[in-house]
Amino acid sequence: MRAIDVLTAGSLLCIAGCGTSAPPRAGEPAGTAAEHKKLGTILPDKRRACFCDVSIDPDFLHGFQHRDVLQLELQGNNYIKSMMTMLWNAVSKGGGAGHPFERYVFGEISENYRRVYEASTKSNYAKRQLVCDALSGMTEPYLVRKNDEYRSLSNG
Numbered sequence: 001m002r003a004i005d006v007l008t009a010g011s012l013l014c015i016a017g018c019g020t021s022a023p024p025r026a027g028e029p030a031g032t033a034a035e036h037k038k039l040g041t042i043l044p045d046k047r048r049a050c051f052c053d054v055s056i057d058p059d060f061l062h063g064f065q066h067r068d069v070l071q072l073e074l075q076g077n078n079y080i081k082s083m084m085t086m087l088w089n090a091v092s093k094g095g096g097a098g099h100p101f102e103r104y105v106f107g108e109i110s111e112n113y114r115r116v117y118e119a120s121t122k123s124n125y126a127k128r129q130l131v132c133d134a135l136s137g138m139t140e141p142y143l144v145r146k147n148d149e150y151r152s153l154s155n156g
Contacts, residue, residue, distance in 0.1 A: 080135070083147050086154070087131045091117075101154050108146070109134045 043122040092103035097103065106114075111134045138146070 014151075039141060057072075079143055079147050082151070083135060083143055084131060086147075086150050087134055088127075089128050091127045094122075101150075104153065113137070116125060 087109070088107050090102040090109070093099045093102040094106070109130065110133075110144075113130055116133075117130040119128055
């Protein structure tokens with residue numbers, strides 16, 4: 001296992017566990033293993049807080065700023081911007097016959113989203129809402145697959 005994987009896993013455990021249970025009252029034990037399992041925590045509150053304190057800084061410095069993480073974020077950013085551009089062009093041109101690529105992309109937007117848009121005034125706000133709805137309804141694998149498909153079909 002690479003160091004970045006260990007560091008990132010440590011932060012995820014820390015973030016997932018922080019704040020899931022109330023701290024024990026004065027004089028009470030931190031809790032039993034069964035109680036922590038029930039609450040979804042791995043470490044008692046005091047140990048979890050200490051773990052969080054020591055794992056966040058190294059994760060930020062060596063995990064979230066790692067070249068692989070930054071590259072992945074950049075790729076995701078590029079996919080989202082590319083898809084937004086294609087969706088905006090499709091919605092702006094209204095899926096007209098003179099624009100076959102945009103008509104194809106517009107036709108790929110969920111029928112429910114298109115129905116709401118068609119019933120609207122088709123203002124710039126409605127167009128933006130349609131693009132946001134279409135994009136926010138996509139899972140990451142679907143976004144990547146559709147972006148690659150649309151790029152292979154576009155002229156530009």
